[in-house]
Amino acid sequence: MVHRGAEGPERYPPAADLRYDSGLGVDEQLLRFILHFAPGIPPTWQGRGIELPALLAQASQALLGDEAAARWLEQLRQRRVLETYAAAGNAQMAELLARWNAAAQSFEDAWSNCLALLQKREAQTTPDPARVVRFDDLVYGPTADNMRPVRPPPAMLQPRLLAIAYDPAWVERLRAKLTRELTALAVQAPWTTELGDPRPMSPAQLLACEALLPEARKTAERQAREHELRQQQQTDESAELHAALRGSLAQIGLYAREMSLLLPDANPLHQTLDQHASLMARIRAHAATDEAWLSVRRQALRTEPVTLRLREQCDHLSERAAANTGWLGGQMGIFGFVALIVLVELFGPLAILPMLAVAAALIAWRTLPALLRVQDIRQLGRKLNL
Numbered sequence: 001m002v003h004r005g006a007e008g009p010e011r012y013p014p015a016a017d018l019r020y021d022s023g024l025g026v027d028e029q030l031l032r033f034i035l036h037f038a039p040g041i042p043p044t045w046q047g048r049g050i051e052l053p054a055l056l057a058q059a060s061q062a063l064l065g066d067e068a069a070a071r072w073l074e075q076l077r078q079r080r081v082l083e084t085y086a087a088a089g090n091a092q093m094a095e096l097l098a099r100w101n102a103a104a105q106s107f108e109d110a111w112s113n114c115l116a117l118l119q120k121r122e123a124q125t126t127p128d129p130a131r132v133v134r135f136d137d138l139v140y141g142p143t144a145d146n147m148r149p150v151r152p153p154p155a156m157l158q159p160r161l162l163a164i165a166y167d168p169a170w171v172e173r174l175r176a177k178l179t180r181e182l183t184a185l186a187v188q189a190p191w192t193t194e195l196g197d198p199r200p201m202s203p204a205q206l207l208a209c210e211a212l213l214p215e216a217r218k219t220a221e222r223q224a225r226e227h228e229l230r231q232q233q234q235t236d237e238s239a240e241l242h243a244a245l246r247g248s249l250a251q252i253g254l255y256a257r258e259m260s261l262l263l264p265d266a267n268p269l270h271q272t273l274d275q276h277a278s279l280m281a282r283i284r285a286h287a288a289t290d291e292a293w294l295s296v297r298r299q300a301l302r303t304e305p306v307t308l309r310l311r312e313q314c315d316h317l318s319e320r321a322a323a324n325t326g327w328l329g330g331q332m333g334i335f336g337f338v339a340l341i342v343l344v345e346l347f348g349p350l351a352i353l354p355m356l357a358v359a360a361a362l363i364a365w366r367t368l369p370a371l372l373r374v375q376d377i378r379q380l381g382r383k384l385n386l
Contacts, residue, residue, distance in 0.1 A: 043085045043093055045076060050085075052096055056166055062159035063170070070155040077158055103161040106204030111151065114208045117194060118149065149215040157207075164203035171203045178209050185213075188220035234288040241283055242296045248276045249303060249384050256310060256381025264374045266314040273311045280304060303384060310380050317373045 043050045048058075055073070062070035076082065082100070085093035152160075163170040178198040185192050195209055255269040283300050286293070 043090060045079075045081045046072070048072070050076065050081065051092065052166070055096070055162060059159035059162040062155075063163060067155070070159055073158040073162070074155045077154070099165045100161060103165040103204065106164075106202065107157070107161060107207050110202070110204040110208035111211065113205075114195065114212060115149070118191075149212050152207075152211045160207055160210075164207060171206065174206050174210065175199065175201070178206060178213075181213060182209070182216075185216045185220050188223050189216050191219070192216050234286070234293075235290075237286060238288050238290075238293040238296065241279070241286060242293075244279055245283065245296065245300055248272065248279055249307075252276060252307060252310065253381045253384035256377045256384070259374050259377055259381075264317060266317045266377075269310070269377070270314045270318065273307060273314065276307055277311075280307075306380055306383050310377060313373050313377050313380070317377070 048054065055076075058069045058073055062073060077100075082093050082097040086097050175198050182192050182195070182198060192212075195212065196205075198206060198209060201209065252269065252272050255272055259265075259269065280300060283297060286297075
């Protein structure tokens with residue numbers, strides 16, 4: 001393309017060739033073309049002024065929730081509009097760009113430090129055995145609640161970078177807001193205290209902390225749900241253990257009170273006492289601290305000496321029964337019958353009386369202690385009568 005002037009043909013300036021640059025949009029091409037001919041014009045973009053007051057006004061609107069203003073600022077950065085004006089010699093745009101870039105770099109450094117802190121904390125954290133593992137996490141992997149914090153999108157970040165670069169009052173409001181919210185979150189998410197105190201933080205550090213707040217809230221909400229679930233599980237387990245304790249003590253007392261004097265059998269009571277010992281181990285390990293459960297635990301500990309004494313008596317009774325099997329068994333009966341016949345042959349019928357006396361003494365020697373232990377077991381059983 002040529003232009004015929006007074007001195008003959010000449011080429012358009014190189015800026016005209018920008019329309020063939022596939023890397024630039026129409027607006028960027030037009031801006032560079034205009035600045036090539038008029039580098040001193042007031043800075044504008046898409047019909048809006050981009051001098052400092054106008055940019056700060058757009059940032060204020062974006063911070064109030066104006067998505068269009070936030071997208072406009074994001075495009076301003078993506079299209080490198082300020083760089084274009086600065087390259088054309090606009091000193092104000094160059095100074096604004098330098099402060100905006102400095103704020104962006106400060107945020108990147110603060111964000112990287114926060115991520116490094118969280119990664120270090122995660123590496124040093126021992127898994128909580130009491131934490132409730134969700135089925136979806138096991139099948140599909142950790143959900144968003146367990147993932148690392150998400151970096152703020154550019155449309156959200158750009159107006160904040162302008163605010164920390166030019167608006168100290170906004171920075172102080174953000175500082176006060178973070179101080180309140182982090183203090184409240186620290187109760188349920190103690191790891192947030194590792195981020196530090198917002199009061200001495202730099203503006204960029206405040207932005208990084210603000211970006212972590214959604215993750216902190218998710219953590220606090222998840223921990224609250226897990227705490228509520230653990231509390232419900234503890235309540236259910238407390239009720240189950242209480243019912244099991246009552247049933248176990250009732251069964252022990254029943255077996256103990258109804259034990260036969262003539263043919264005592266300690267096996268059913270012994271098995272019940274074994275089950276009760278396992279139940280006591282569960283009761284000791286139960287972590288509930290509410291008053292209702294503590295009352296149940298005190299009852300279990302109060303009756304434990306009685307059950308231990310019953311176990312001791314059952315052990316002695318079982319040992320005595322095993323020994324009596326030998327002393328009062330069939331072989332001893334055959335031996336006594338043979339001895340009786342021999343003595344009758346040697347001394348006559350009068351020998352029967354001494355033999356009967358010896359047999360009675362032997363039976364009394366072997367059975368009376370067992371009968372006394374059965375009496376003790378019955379008395380202990382009555383102590384467990386609920």
